[in-house]
Amino acid sequence: MLAGKDGRVLHHYKIANIVATEGAHLANFDAAKFAHLQALTPEERADIAFVMDARDMSLALKDMRHKGLELQVIYHSHPHSPARPSVTDIKIATEFESTRGILNLPEPLHLIVSLEKKDSPEANAFRIVNGTVTPASYRTV
Numbered sequence: 632m633l634a635g636k637d638g639r640v641l642h643h644y645k646i647a648n649i650v651a652t653e654g655a656h657l658a659n660f661d662a663a664k665f666a667h668l669q670a671l672t673p674e675e676r677a678d679i680a681f682v683m684d685a686r687d688m689s690l691a692l693k694d695m696r697h698k699g700l701e702l703q704v705i706y707h708s709h710p711h712s713p714a715r716p717s718v719t720d721i722k723i724a725t726e727f728e729s730t731r732g733i734l735n736l737p738e739p740l741h742l743i744v745s746l747e748k749k750d751s752p753e754a755n756a757f758r759i760v761n762g763t764v765t766p767a768s769y770r771t772v
């Protein structure tokens with residue numbers, strides 16, 4: 632997660648991928664994908680799916696409050712696919728929307744980094760609201 636102030640990113644929070652560490656049982660996957668994920672090693676699972684660790688997230692959000700920062704971006708990589716949200720990404724982002732409402736957090740952009748082309752990584756940002764994906768712009772300074 633990336634946090635900052637006035638539209639500017641100032642802090643980076645690393646969040647564990649529980650699909651890698653604990654398996655796919657906690658994630659919201661269909662039966663076929665679930666069976667496939669369970670058959671893989673943790674490294675292979677992390678390569679194709681992610682679910683953020685709730686404890687890491689809550690510690691990061693607490694730290695943001697202490698530092699007076701706002702959640703701005705949730706990012707992850709696609710090691711072998713393009714820089715656009717997968718069906719699972721949209722599902723997870725949409726579920727996060729309800730948590731976000733309860734915690735009164737600002738709407739984050741979803742940034743996806745594609746490592747499909749190893750020598751020219753691509754990063755695209757999106758708004759994901761109610762299952763609808765809209766490209767968003769950002770710039771690096």
Ligand SMILES: [Zn+2]
Nearest residue numbers: 709716717720
């Ligand atoms: Zn993804």
